[in-house]
Structure formats: structure tokens, C-alpha cells
Amino acid sequence: MYKLFIRPLFFLIDPEKIHHLVFATLRVIGRIPGGKAILRVFFNYKDSRLERVVFGLKFKNPVGLAAGFDKDARLIDEMACLGFGFIEIGTLTPKPQPGNDKPRMFRLPKDQALINRMGFNNQGAMAAVAQLRKRKSSVIVGGNIGKNKITANEQAMDDYASAFETLYDYVDYFVINVSSPNTPGLRELQEKEPLGKLLRYVISLSKQKPVYKPVLLKIAPDLSPSQLDDIVSILKETNADGVIATNTTIERSDLETSAEEIRAIGNGGLSGKPLTHRATQVIAYLRDKLGKDFPIIGVGGIMSPSDAVEKLKAGADLVQVYTGFVYEGPSFAKKINQALLQYYMATK
16 A cells, blocks of 8 residues: 555655655654554564564564664654664764755655765754653664764764763663765764774773663775775774664665766765665675674665565674665565564574
């Protein structure tokens, strides 16, 4: 029903506007007595055999909502009703910021893809805390944190520390995002020296707390083998708790969408089907270099349940979706969980 009737209507409207409309609709449903129960009946899929313990946390299932969809933690309870085993909020910065100029999100239907240059638009870490205080579900929540656009890279650690301290009591794990292509200069923090320094610092902050919260790194898909080797070294040397592979790509090769349309859209991170193979390659590379026990969350181009299975086969422990959720609709997490359960049972 979604793909036949609802999606064609949605795709007639500006992507960011429809995003806000879907948000508002889900919030209304969540506030109606029995609304969340109805969502769970249709879209949740629960089976104890899907439970996974990764970096010390127990996930009710391995399918997460990637950062970027619910930046400000406004839909935690509603998204939990749609079958997600964990939800990653953000990217959150210490201070609110509007992000880049609109339009900044674009659909590529021929490629089952999106291009965005949102630019860490968010209401700030404190606003997210106000929302997190209201939540009622026990779903695992990750805090994806970054620096404000106006903050120089030399002061970036202060921003990450500030966001960490603000969110610490309200999230279950943290993700250091230095891989978005939409904040000028941010990807320079992926270089070996600044990245190692940043990761060590945030991990040290977590170690000083009464309860240690896992710290993960989110990386770009556009890294060369030598750069990935540097990432592997840093993850090992800093004793990071996991890696998320991958963020959006700046690549534009082999697209069905015309080159003229792509030029008209301009800069931004590409997500969706064109990223499927590359993200899986990066996961497999990391698994080989990091060994069998290092936690990897696979994200990028999961457009079908079989794509999620391939991520697990490549070495991912958990998966996350965003663009696939936009294209496939509210039952997507349920369908993936059903496929993953079959995969787990077949490989026992």
C-alpha cells in the first residue's frame, strides 16, 4: 500500500516538507489513546531470538534507525513502535544551528537514492535532552554528536565534549561524527592525528563517569584502503567501542539520474542504493582488519531485507536504515527483522 499509493503522493512534495509532515502525523498518532498500540500491532516484530548484546548493551533486535531522521529526539517512542531495536538521534551540536540553505534534500527515484546537504541542522543538545526526558519507551538511544559549523577544527574537541556532557545522562551510547560531507572542514578530522586525539578525549570523558557509555566512530565510505588502515589503527589504539560504516558518499558515479540533474542539485551526501555495494565492501574490510569481535554497525544502501542480510554476512553486528525507510515505508524494520531471524536460524 505504501509503495503503490502513499509514496507516489509523498514524492510529489518537497522532501524536507514531507519529512516534517510525517513527523507531525506520527506525533498525532502517538498522542491518541491507543495510537502507539496500533502502530505496534501493524509494524512491530518481536522475537527473543533477535536479541543481541553488542558493546555491552542488550538490543531487542539488530535493526536501528540511523542518525539524521530524528535529529532532535522528538519521535523516540513512536519510532520504537515501528519495530526499531535502537534509535540514533542527531547529529547534535552544542548550540542550535539552522543548517545549510534550502533546498537541501533531493530525491533520485531512478536510483532509489537521496542527496542531502542538511548541515547538522538541529535545535542543540539541550533541546534534545528536553525531549528525551519525556520519553517512555526503553528502546536503546544513541547520541550522534558533532561540532557547530562556526567552530574551528582546532576547538572541535570542546564542542564534542560539551555535547557529550549534555547528553550523557539521557543516551545509551555515543557516536563521534567526523564523516558528514556537509559541514565545511569536518572530514579533515578523520585524519589520523586529530581523530586519534578526539576519540581518546571523548572516551576519557566517559571513563570518568559513574557508568561508562560506549563511544563509537562513524566513518565515510570514501576512504582509501590506507585511510581505512589508519581508522583501524586508531580504533584499536584508542580502545573505541565500535565503528559505524558508513555515512553518505560524495561519489556520483554510475547513476541513472542524468548528469544534468546531478549538476543542478549540487553538493551533498548521496545515500541509498548506489551506496549498497561500497558500504558492504567497507564493512568486510573492517571486519577482516579488526577481527571477529570488534563491534561494527552496518549502514548504507540497505534498501531491502536481503541488503541487511548481506551487511551481516560481511561482518556487521547490527544494521541501521534511513533512505530505505523513506523508500520502503513504515513496515521496513519489521520486514528486515523477519529476514534476519531466518538468517540467524539458518546459520545456527
